[in-house]
Amino acid sequence: MAGWFFVLWFFMFSKAVQGACVYKGSLYENNTSWRVHSCEQCSCYSDVVICRNVVCSNPQCDxxxxxxxxxxxxxxxxxxxxxxxxxxxxxxxxxxx
Known part of the structure; x- marks a missing residue:
């Protein structure tokens, strides 16, 4: 009986957070982006977190x-x-x- 309870709980929980990512304890929706700090940006795509360094343009100072x-x-x-x-x-x- 306990096994069925676990399967039911797992099924319900996995459906509740479907379409989201967890990053360092925070929940983010699919297709959203956030800055971890000024030089790193993360995105949630299909339940997967992808983090990249920010790419800076080359300013042309006079x-x-x-x-x-x-x-x-x-x-x-x-x-x-x-x-x-x-x-x-x-x-x-x-x-x-």
Whole structure:
């Protein structure tokens, strides 16, 4: 009798979480994505978790206009940042001599 109870429980439980993934104790729906941290993104596909490193683009900084590469805190990819004494507005840098 206990064997049948286990089979029934397993069947009901497996149907309840069908279409989902468990990652580090958290439940995620199929076809969803989430960031583990700033440089790793995970997705749930057909009940399987797939994690990949974030691929960064190669920013084209204009060093002659005072831009420099910087990785902002809590970010993964570098960005072009204007040096102090200048600012960017709609793609134009102001304040650089």
């Amino acid at each position: 060093f002659s206009r005072g831009e420099r590469l910087q990785i902002p805190s809590n970010q993964c990819c570098p960005q072009c940042i204007s040096s102090s004494g200048s600012c960017d507005y709609e793609g134009v840098t102001y304040g650089v001599s």
